[in-house]
Amino acid sequence: MAGNARLxxxxxxxxxxxxxxxxxxxxLAEDLIVLRRGRDAFAYVNRCPHQGTPLETFPDRFLDQTGELLICSTHGxxxxxxxxxxxxxxxxGASLQAVAIAVEDGDVFVSR
Ligand code: FES
Incomplete structure (x- = not known):
């Protein structure tokens, strides 16, 4: 992907x-969270829409105990x-800010 950065x-x-x-x-312009589900990946700006804090307290701990949902450690x-x-x-009812990423040949790329 020309102009994009390998993450x-x-x-x-x-x-x-x-x-x-x-x-x-x-x-990058902002801190990101990247999630993997099989061969798919999803990315969001690491900023809660409630009060703007990063979601995690501990590195890479973004999921709740079910593993199915992201959780904000500030107010849950x-x-x-x-x-x-x-x-x-x-x-x-609000949403995290999605970031366009692509998976190509086993690598994850994001626009800078
Ligand atoms: S800052 Fe995330 S739930 Fe309040």
């Missing part, structure tokens, strides 16, 4: 898991993995 290998993200990317380290809002929609919590 990581898809296999660097556990299937069913999530990984955080620091803007400063990765040369829950978000769907595939579209970032908040299904529960103080910002119910």
């Amino acid at each position: 990581c290998a898809l296999d660097d993200i556990p299937d069913g898991g999530a990984k955080g990317f620091d803007a400063g380290t990765c040369g 809002a829950r978000f769907r993995v595939r579209d970032g929609f908040c299904v529960k919590g103080p910002c119910e």
